[in-house]
Structures are given as C-alpha cells and as structure tokens.
Amino acid sequence: MRRVLISGASIAGPALAYWLRRYGFEVTVVERARGLRPGGQAIDVRGPAIEVVRRMGVLEEVRRRSTDLRGMSVVGDNGEELSTTTDRTASGGDVGGPDVEILRDDLAAILAGAGEAEYVFGDAIASLEQDDGEVRVVFESGARRTFDLVVGADGVHSSTRRLVFGPEEDHLRHLGSYLAVWTVPNFLGLDRWEVVYPMSGDFWGAMVMSVRGNREARVYVGFDADAPPAAFLPPEVSEQKRLVAARFAHAGWELPRLLKHLADAPDFHFDALAQIHLDAWSRGRVALVGDAGYCGSPASGQGTSMALVGAYVLAGELARAGGDHAAAFAAYERELRAYVTGNQALALVNQARRRGQDETGEAALPQSPREVVDAYTLKDY
Template sequence: MRKVLIVGASIGGPALAHWLRRYGFEVTVVERAAGLRPGGQAIDVRGPAVEVVRRMGVLEEVRRRSTDLRGMSVVGENGEELFRTTDRTASGGDVDGPDVEILRDDLAAILAGAGDAEYLFGDAVVSLDQDSDEVRVGFQSGTRRTFDLVVGADGVHSSTRRLVFGPEEDHLRHLGSYLAVWTVPNYLGLDRWEVVYPMSGDLWGAMVMSVRGNREARVYVGFDTDAPPATFLPSDVGEQKRLVAEWFAHAGWELPRLLKHMEDAPDFHFDAMAQIHLDAWSRGRVALVGDAGYCGSPASGQGTSMALVGAYVLAGELARAGGDHAAAFAAYERELRDYVAGNQALALENQARRREQAKTGDHALPENSREVVDAYPLKDY
C-alpha cells in the first residue's frame, strides 16, 4: 500500500506529495499543464496552515516571497482617496499578523521544490478502474499504470472527482459571483500597496496590488450574477476576456486601461465563485483533497489553508493506519469535517457582508474571524 498517484500540482498536490514521501510512500504527481501553472491570485496561509508549512521546513521561504503589502486605500470614480489604512489589506488581512499572503504560483513552486516525488507534466488521467486491490489508471498520453491509491488534488473542476464521484453539477454550489484575475505592469507605481475601486449594484469594481518587489501588479474584478457556470462560463479564454470587458465597459477610474492590459495577459484566470459539497471525500481507493473535495471559494479566504491542512492530515492518517486506507480515509474526514464546514460557512458570511457594504458604501474592513481560522488544533503524526 505504498504507491500513490496524486492528480494536480498546485497547492494540495505538492504538499501531500511532500508528506507522503516523508512517510516512505512512493509518489507520482500528474499535472495537465506543461509545468507548474503561472499566475493566480494572492492566497493566504492562515492559522494551522502556517504551522503546516513550518513543519515542512519552508515557512521562512514562504515569508520571504510574501506579497509584503504595507497597507491599502479605497478610491472613487476619479481616483480620489476615500479611505486609507496601514493596519490591514482587503486581500490579506492584518499587515502585522501571523498569516502570510503569497502569490499562488510562488507557493506552488516552493511546495513542489520541498519534496522528491516523480512529476509527470503535460499529461492527464482519463480513466480510473479500481477494485479491492489496486487502481488501474489510464493517461491521456496512452500510458497505463497501476497504483495502490489515487488522490485528486485537481481543483474545483476536478476531473478525478468527475470520474469517480459523478458529474460536477451534482456537487458544485454556485455562490452567485464571478472573479477574474490577471497581471499588469505596475504602471500605477504602487509600493507594496493595494488599491480598491468599489462600484455599485452587481459590479464589485476592481482591486490592484503590487507584487514581486513592485515589478508587477495583480488585478482583480468581480461581479454578481446567478447565471450557472455550466451555461454562463465560456470555455474559450478569449471569450472569457470579452465577457469581463463587457461587464465593465462603463467603469471608471483606471479600469479601461486595466482591461486593455487584460487582452494580452497570459495568466488571465476567470471562474465562478463556487463551493464543492460531498457526502464523502473518498470512494474505494480514491480520495480528494483541497478544492477538489471541499472548495470553500475565494470568498472564504481559506482555500489554500484547507488544502495545506488537508494534505497534512490525509498523509498523517495514511501513515498512522499502516496500510488500511479505508481507516485512514475515514479518520481524515472525521478530523477535518467541522473545520471545512466552518470555513465554507465563513465564505457565505463574507459574501453577505460584501453585498451589504456595497449597498451602504461602507469602506471599512471587517475583522477576520479567528475563531474559524484557528478552529483546527493541528495534530502530531
């Protein structure tokens, strides 16, 4: 019971690979992309996840490559400053707090470099056939291999989940919003700073933050619609960009220029704000970790932390079970169910609060819910 295939090389996959290798498992990670995926939003390592990366031995590197923001401001239609603080940011919370905000691709690179698993880039799983003894895996490349266990860490639109647990629409809950992220030159001259331009109605407006030593900036725009992803979200990236441009065609401040940069952005990402809810995170010899099994949506601010903690617990329970994967998977769920449920509920609270603030024009930032963030007492394995 030592050969494990992990599907996905973003956050949960490399973290799980690290811990399984430490416990003596033979690990292969398959990733559809040709390499580690570039781009993605700034993400937060919070609460027990900070301790997880410390135990991995990479906390200093994670802190060194953090966004290192020192504050934020809110601006109006013509760029006039409405609010300013050096205590907190909209994306990362308390500036001097224990949490770490880091770009998704930077964290993925750190995690992948922290282990010695076999990585298969540019390939994907197309079939999973399991019995009581093994899982026979068919790859897009035509290769077929056999593993003792398979773990899907392939995100909210997990193909692993679809192959084993059924259609995505059976498990995805749309939260009524869409979010787009892309990189632009830091032409605003932001110095470790974040600027928020709020709008009214269904349009959130924009957030721009300087990253990577102020050499770049990341742009975020969002809007509300109950239109389901299956019919609303184009599969073609060019069509996605056109859709975003149409929604913000009449926006003020710097949005026209930011949208112009979006046209050529190679790391553009656009998706629904959604959660994944499953009655069980495993079926037979296949399990799910992170967004694939229990996505909280970006509204929670907890997706990365749930993936890191989930990978740590899953690997620890597999090691502790001594080969009994059924016992390990059951223990993994018992340990994390309440933590996951609390963080998914936090996302709904944050969504409701944001919509209320849009109505009132209140630009103050609410306090982080440390009760939810720190709810899980990290075990020793």
Template sequence: MTNVLISGASIGGPALAYWLRAYGFDVTVVERARGLRPGGQAIDVRGPALQVMELMGLGDQLRSAGTDMRGMTMLDADGNELFSSTTHTISGGDLSSPDVELLRDDLANMLFNAIEGVEYLFDDTITSIDGTRVTFEKAAPRDFDVIVGADGLHSNVRRLVFGPEEQFISHLDMYLAVFTAPNFLNLDRWQIFQQGEVVGGGIMSARANAECRVYMGFNGEVEFDHRDVEAQRRLIAEKFADARWEWQTALKHMWEAPDFHFDSMSQIRMDTWSKDNVVLLGDAGYCGSPMSGQGTSMALVGAYVLAGELRDNPATAFQRYEEILRPYVTANQDMALKNREGGWDRPEDFADVVNSFQLTTY
C-alpha cells in the same frame, strides 16, 4: 510500499506529495498543464497551515515570499477615495497578524522545489479510473493503490468517480478574473480596490513593485466554458466596457496577460470525500471559494492530515481524514457565506474559525 497517484500540481497536490515521500510512499503527480501554472491571486497561509509549513521546513521561505503590503485604499465607482488603511487589506486582512500573504504561483514553486523523488506527468490527464487501474490521455495505463483528486474546483477525478460537477457545486453569484500586469499605477506595496455599481475589483503591487496583480469581478449569473480563456477575456471586456477609474487601462493589459484566470465564486460541498481507493483533497472536495480566504490553508492542512493517516492508519485513513478535517472545513465554508452576507461583526470571530483546528504531530 503504497503507490499513490495525485491529480493536480498546484498547492494541495504537491503538499501531499511532500509528506507521502517523507513517509516512504511512491508518488506520481499528473498535471494537465505543461508545467507549473503561472499567475493566480494573492493567497493566505493562516493558523494551522503556518504550522504545516514550519514542519516542512519552509517557514522562512514562506515569510520571505510574502507580499509585504503596507496598506490599502478603497474607492467609489468614480475613483474617489472612501478610506485608506495601514492596519489591514482586502486581500490579506490584519497586517499585524502572523498570517502570510503571498502569490499563489510563488507558493506552488516553493512546494515543487521542496520535493524529491516524485514522478511528474505534465501535459497529461486521467481519462478513466477502474479500481486501481488508471488510464491517461498520453501515458500508458498503470495501477495505483491510492488515487487522489487534488485538481481544483472543476476536478476531473471527482467527475470520473463521484459524478457530474452540478451535483456538488454551489455558485455564489460572483465571478472573478485575475492576471499579472505592469505596475501601471506605480503602487508601492499598496493595493487599491474599487466598489463599482455593477463591476469592481482591485489592483495590488507584487514582487517588490515590479508588477501588479489585477482583480476584476462582477455579480450575477453567467454561463461560461472554464477552459475557453479567450471567451472569458471577452466576457470581462464586455462587463467592464463602461467601467470608470483605471479599468480601461487594465483591460488593455488583460489582453496581453499570459496568466489570465477566470472562474466563478463557488463552493464544493459533498457528503463524503472518498470512494473505494479514491479520495479528494482541497478545492476538489471542499472548495470554500476565495471569499473564505482559507482555500490554501485548508489544502495544506488537509494534505498533512491525509498523509499522516495513510501512514499510520491505512485501513481507516480516508474515514479518519474526514472525521478530523470536516469540522474545520465546514466552519471555513460557512465563514465564506457569512462574508458574502456582509462580513463578521467582530474580527475575532474570523480568527476563531482560522485557529479552530488543532494540529496533531504525526
């Protein structure tokens, strides 16, 4: 039986753990946080990723957890309405599509609860990888046949095995903070986005209007420590100090938010996602940035393919995983760049990319 270590307990890591356990692998997941991380933006499960969730028996749960948006409003910098829509939203796209938009932490909990027989090492992290030997910050050193980095944009596994982040990251000159707040605008399954001159973002109701998720972003280029949350809050406060509309109220809630998250809009592009017995999954190997709207779907599909190849073709699993998945990943990453430049000319172009991957049953 192959012994697998997965670093990261957000979306890709638990999805991979689910499939590997179903195939009889021994699986350990290590996560730097003390438990499942709360918060995060609304994410989308689209195209082949919907099929993966159905195969996991989670299709009904997924749809039940959907944000159930009725529509959106776009405002100018002063808060004047530019347009409203009941056919699409900024966060989720076409409301008539079969795609499911839900909160990141709801999906993470769903995956976690679907798995049995997986060992979790919370509040710990990998400090070195030497062949099969892995040392941890807290746990005793152990040996693993396969090591998977599913630990996000700032992957620790990628840094230890492949080299510094600077070699692989491409910044898109945009930054985004997201956090939970009370539904202070009394939104009813609705979202309001604002196009500011320098800063902007949106507020959407969540969990049957009991709360909202706030998005605050800006363009440009800044240096920041991705682990210094308080410094990130100060940066957002500085950028939005003169912002109009409801942003000053949003800032007050930001200081109290327990799940504040901030990062750059960036992509990870690598010539290869594996080295020896180490392989990368999801944002760690091929982050598309939130501009693609496909990060979650790529992680779910990637986990399904990687697990299937490890079961069926262990000697060539990493090679086959990359051959099968890379065209899909590249198309989605390119889509993010297209969106950054002004969006697709036709909505069907977006749908073509989303559905470009044909899922094979393992």
C-alpha cells in the same frame, strides 16, 4: 499500499506529495499543464496552515516571497482617495500579523521544490478502474500505470472527482459571483500597496496590488451573477476575456487601462465563486483533497489553508493506518469535517456581509464559523 498517484500540482498536490514521501510512500504527481501553472490570485496561509509549512521547513521562504503589502487605499471614479490605511489590506487582512499572503504560483513552486516526488507534466488521468487490490489508470497520453491509491487534488473543477464521484453539477454550489485575475505592468507605480475601486449594483469593482518587488501588479475584478458556471462561463479563454472586458466597459478610475492588458495576459484566470459539497471525500481507493473535495471559494479566504491542512492530515492518517486506506480515509474525514464546514460557512457569512444581507441563514452553526475555524488544532503524526 505505497504507490500513490496525485492528480494536480497547485497547492494541495505538492503538499500531499511532500508528506507522503516523508512517510515513505512512492508518489507520482500528474499535472495537465506543461509545468507549474503561472498566475492566479494572492492567497493566504493562515492559522494551522502556518504550522504545516513550518513543519515542511519552508515557512521562512514563504515569508520571504510574501506580497509584503504595507497598506491600502480606496478610490473613487476619478481616482480621488476616499480612505487609506496601513493597518490592513482587503486581500490579506492585518498588516504585520502572523498570516502570510503570497502569490499562488510562488507558493506552488516552493511546495513542489520541497519534495522529491515524480512529476509528470502535460498529461492527465483519462480513465481509472479500481478493485480491492489496485487502481488501474489510463492517461490521456495513452500511458497505463497501476497504483495502490489515487488522490484528486485538481481543483474545484476536478476531473478526478468527475470520474469517480459523478458530474460536477451534483456537487458544485454556486455562490452567485465571478472573479477575474490577471497580471499587468505596475504602471500605477504602487509601492507594496493595494488600491480598491468599489462599484455599485452587481459590480464588486476592482482591486490592484503591486507584487514581486513592485515589478508587476495583479488585477482583480468581481461581479455578481446568478447564472451557474456551466451556463455562463465560455470554454475558451479568449471569450472569457471578452466577457470580462464587456462587463466593465463603462467603469471609471484606471479600469480602461487595466482592461487593455487583458488580451495579452498569459496568466488570466476567470471563474465562479463556488463550493464543493460531498457526503464523503473518498470512494474505494480514491480520495479528494483541497478544492477538489471541499472548495470553500475565495470568499472564505481559507482555501489555501484548507488545502495545506488537508494534505497534512490525509498523509498523516495514511501513515498511521499502516496500509488500511479505508481506515485512513475515514479518519481524515473525521478529523477535518468540522474545520471544512466552518470554513465553508465563513464564505457564506462574508458574501452576505459584502451584500449587506443577514449573515446567518445557511451559515448558522452551533458556534460561529469563525469560532469553529479558530478552534481547530493541528494534530501530530
């Protein structure tokens, strides 16, 4: 029970690979991209996830490569400053607090560099068959290999989940919003600073932050739309860029200049705010971790932390179970189900608050979602 294939090399995949290798497993990570994926939004390492990266020995490096923002401003249509603060930012929360905000691609590189797993880039799982003894995998390249276990860590649109658990629409819950992110030159001259431009109606507006020593900036735009991703998202990136540009064509502030960089942005990312809800995170010898199994959406602010904690717990339970994967998968879910449920409910609360709506409804729990999340304590393995 020592050969494990992990699909996906963003956050959960490399973290799981690190811990499994530490416990003596033979690990292969397959990633469809030709290398670690560039771009993506700034993400947050919070609460118990801070302890996970500390135990991995990479906390200081994560802190060193943080966004290191000093504060934020809110501006109007003509660039007039409506408010400013050095206490917090919209993306990362309290300035100077224990949590760490870092670019997704920077964290992925740190995690992948921490372990010694085999990485196979430019390939993906095409099909798999499992029985009581093994999982037989056929890759898109035509290669065939056999593993004891397979773990899907391939994101909210997980192909591993689709192969084993069925169509995405059976598990994806659309939260009614879309978010686009891309990189631009820091022509606004931001110095470790974030600027928020709110808009009315269905538009969230835009947010720009300086990153990587102010050498570049990341742009975020968001809007509400009830249409589900399968019916709304064009498959081609070029069409997605045109959709975003058209949606914000009449916006004020600096958005016209920011949108001019869309066409050439190599790291453009556009997707729905959505969650994944499954009755179980494993089936036979295949399990899911992170967004593939229980995406909370960017509205939770907890997706990265769930991925890191999930990877740590899954690896720990596999090591503790001594070869009994069924027992390990069941223990993994028992340990994390309340933490995940609280984080997903927190996203609903945040969405409702942003829209000025009642914060209860689907998010109602015996405790508040924040209390559930904050009560979680990392286990020792």
